[in-house]
Amino acid sequence: MALSTILIVIGILCVIASFFLKDTSKKLEQDVEDLSIQFYQEMNGIKRRLKAVEEELLLDSSFKVKPAKNSADFRKTSQAKPVNQILVQQVIELNKQGCTVEEICKMSTLTKEQVLHILQQGGRR
Incomplete structure (x- = not known):
């Protein structure tokens, strides 16, 4: 009987002590x-930066070079309006x-002439 009484007292003390101890789960939460x-916040920042880069790339490659009628016209056109380096790499x-x-x-x-010209040069600018 004394053993069961001691265990009950220890159990009650443990319950009372648990009310006074800090709850670590709240800190973890x-x-x-x-x-x-x-x-x-970091993901939103990355998305904003990615959107800015995409817009910048669209602005850089948004101009269209008029198709050349012959190779001499193509050389004049390609020298007048150089193709974006990113587009060349692509x-x-x-x-x-x-x-x-x-x-x-x-x-x-x-x-087609511009693509062939880029491929012949191998991207050298």
Whole structure:
């Protein structure tokens, strides 16, 4: 009987002590909430920067070069309005991936002559 009484007293003391001890789960919940807010803010910042870069790329490549009628006109046109370096790199990468010149023309704003010229130069500017 004495053993059961001692165990009951110890149990009651443990329950009472638990009311006075700090709850670590609340701190953990707060840390997780702070981390999720920080993650959300960083993701929004990254999205804003990505959108700005995309808009900048669209502005850089938004001009269209008029199609040349012959190779002499093409040289004049390409010297007057140089093709954006990013667009040149994309043409070279698409060619490395096995895309035909016609497919590259459809995917870009460039004419067939411009694509061929870029591929002949190998992207050197």
